[in-house]
Amino acid sequence: MQGIPPMRAPRTPLRAARLAVLTAILALPAVGRADPRLLDEPLRVTAASAPDLSVRGVLLAQVEAAKPAADGEQKPAEAAGGDPKPAPAAGGDAGGMDFDLLGEAKPPPDAADAGALRLRRQMLTAHQVIGFGLLATQLATTIAGQLNYSDKFGSSPTARYQMTHAALAYTDLALFALNGAIALLAPSPVKRSWQMDRVMVHRIAMFTAAAGMLAQGVLGVYTSQREGYLNQEQFAKMHLAIGYGTLAAMTVGVGALVF
Amino acid sequence: MNVLALALLLAASPAGAQSFTVDPAASSVTYHVVHKLHRVDGRTSTLEGKAVLQPDGKLLAMVRAPVSSFDSGDRNRDTHMLEVMEASRFPFVVVKGVAQLEGGLLAVAQKATTADVKLQAEVELHGVKEPMTIPLTVELRPDGTARVKGAFEVSLERHQIERPSLLFVKIDDACKVDVDLVARAAKP
Numbered sequence: 508m509q510g511i512p513p514m515r516a517p518r519t520p521l522r523a524a525r526l527a528v529l530t531a532i533l534a535l536p537a538v539g540r541a542d543p544r545l546l547d548e549p550l551r552v553t554a555a556s557a558p559d560l561s562v563r564g565v566l567l568a569q570v571e572a573a574k575p576a577a578d579g580e581q582k583p584a585e586a587a588g589g590d591p592k593p594a595p596a597a598g599g600d601a602g603g604m605d606f607d608l609l610g611e612a613k614p615p616p617d618a619a620d621a622g623a624l625r626l627r628r629q630m631l632t633a634h635q636v637i638g639f640g641l642l643a644t645q646l647a648t649t650i651a652g653q654l655n656y657s658d659k660f661g662s663s664p665t666a667r668y669q670m671t672h673a674a675l676a677y678t679d680l681a682l683f684a685l686n687g688a689i690a691l692l693a694p695s696p697v698k699r700s701w702q703m704d705r706v707m708v709h710r711i712a713m714f715t716a717a718a719g720m721l722a723q724g725v726l727g728v729y730t731s732q733r734e735g736y737l738n739q740e741q742f743a744k745m746h747l748a749i750g751y752g753t754l755a756a757m758t759v760g761v762g763a764l765v766f
Numbered sequence: 767m768n769v770l771a772l773a774l775l776l777a778a779s780p781a782g783a784q785s786f787t788v789d790p791a792a793s794s795v796t797y798h799v800v801h802k803l804h805r806v807d808g809r810t811s812t813l814e815g816k817a818v819l820q821p822d823g824k825l826l827a828m829v830r831a832p833v834s835s836f837d838s839g840d841r842n843r844d845t846h847m848l849e850v851m852e853a854s855r856f857p858f859v860v861v862k863g864v865a866q867l868e869g870g871l872l873a874v875a876q877k878a879t880t881a882d883v884k885l886q887a888e889v890e891l892h893g894v895k896e897p898m899t900i901p902l903t904v905e906l907r908p909d910g911t912a913r914v915k916g917a918f919e920v921s922l923e924r925h926q927i928e929r930p931s932l933l934f935v936k937i938d939d940a941c942k943v944d945v946d947l948v949a950r951a952a953k954p
Contacts, residue, residue: 561910561951568784604862604888604895608785608816608828615832615857624849631842639933697834697848699841706842764842765932766803 623696630693637686642761644682648675649754656747660740676727683720687713705763712760719753785952786912788815788829792948795831795859799922800938808838808847815947819867827885828862829947843930850928856893861945863887863900880905889918894925902945914947 655668690713701707726746733739796809812835817827833853838844848854863885885900902916920941922929929936 561906563906563910563912564951604864606826606828606862608818608826608862609814609830612814612830612858615834615853619834619845619848619854621849621852621854624845624854628846628849631846635932695845697841697845699844702841705840 619696623694627693627696630689634686634689634693637682637689638761641679641682641686642757644675644679645754645757648672648679649750651675652747652750656743660743676723680720680724683717687717708763709760712756712763716753716756716760719749719756722749723753783821784819786817786819786949787952788813789911789948789950790814792911794944794946795829796944796946797836798942798944800940801932802935803932806838806840806843806937808836808844810835810837813947815949817949823867825865825867825883825885826862827865828860829945830858830860832857833859846930850930851892856891858890860890861887861900862890865902885916887918889920891920891925892927896920896924900945910950912949914945914949916945918943918945 651668651672655672658664658668659666723746726742726749730739730742730746733742790811790813793813793815794809794811795813796807799806799808810831813829813831815827815829817825819825833851834848834857836844836847838847864887865883865885867883881904883902883904885902887898887900889896889898898918898920900916900918902914905913905915907913920943922937922939922941929939931937
């Protein structure tokens with residue numbers, strides 16, 4: 508029994524010509540295969556043909572540009588008579604640091620006066636030193652005040668802490684006024700927007716302490732004038748409580764800047 | 767047809783020096799200084815930055831920030847910083863450097879990953895220029911930008927900066943700087 512012979516494509520000259528044309532079309536660069544357009548459609552550069560401005564795209568372009576050189580061929584730029592050197596912006600010695608890519612800098616609008624900054628620093632350094640002394644004095648005054656209160660309104664008053672407390676209190680008040688004046692008079696050459704920061708916490712705490720200090724002074728003098736009156740102890744207790752409050756506010760104020 | 771042909775010609779033209787511009791809104795430079803009692807971080811996004819990539823793979827980069835733009839969250843400290851940095855005489859911090867990207871970033875661009883680049887840099891702070899090598903990580907992001915991150919340390923005394931003190935204790939001499947920049951390719 509004779510089998511059926513396998514079918515073979517006839518290799519006619521016509522079919523060979525068709526294949527050759529198809530291969531040639533496929534081998535054409537993209538420019539030769541532009542998408543068909545309607546005649547009334549505005550002509551525009553497609554995304555595929557626009558330069559890729561992503562960083563990666565630029566780097567890939569660099570790779571492509573470097574390839575012919577690596578193969579020992581002439582670079583396209585050189586072939587076209589172009590200048591392969593960097594743009595003038597890069598200027599100077601490319602191997603060193605003698606280049607300026609950003610040009611002349613405009614001075615910042617908030618350039619501060621150096622003299623005012625120096626004076627401010629000196630005043631605030633003094634403020635810092637006096638501040639620590641003030642905190643120590645406030646602590647000592649509060650302790651002396653507590654001892655004075657316990658002694659005066661205890662079973663057998665001796666008044667032995669009275670002078671100490673008064674001396675410390677006046678010193679404290681004087682230091683507070685001096686230190687507050689230094690802070691308020693220090694120049695502020697840099698204008699900054701108000702914000703809730705450590706300095707703001709310090710200021711709030713110190714204004715609270717200032718109010719306490721003022722109340723302490725008035726109440727302290729008034730309490731001492733209530734000698735012999737039944738309500739003297741009540742005023743003294745209030746004076747003592749405000750003293751602790753003032754000490755707490757001052758501690759917060761100092762702590763806000765230190766820690 | 768002429769317009770299309772021109773565009774194709776431009777796209778296929780040899781790559782010359784390409785420039786990249788830092789996007790300040792997406793970038794920041796932060797310094798960190800340490801005192802015995804606390805650590806201070808000051809940040810700025812007021813930046814100018816540019817890089818030029820030459821055809822041979824050499825990258826030139828320069829970033830500049832006004833000293834007065836750093837914000838540490840404490841106005842008093844920032845004002846003091848202006849004084850020790852003598853901001854009126856030396857209003858800018860400038861970092862510029864050179865890196866060779868052959869086989870580095872250029873190769874990485876084909877893989878779309880990250881690359882480590884060593885920038886031979888010069889840091890100008892308080893008017894004093896100091897050379898140093900800054901290790902940078904460059905990430906090529908899908909949105910077409912490059913994110914550059916790195917850190918380096920400067921010595922305050924080497925830059926002749928009087929170290930501020932608190933409670934008569936000076937801050938550490940080492941000032942660490944973190945760089946986080948986003949760069950975009952500039953239009954030719």
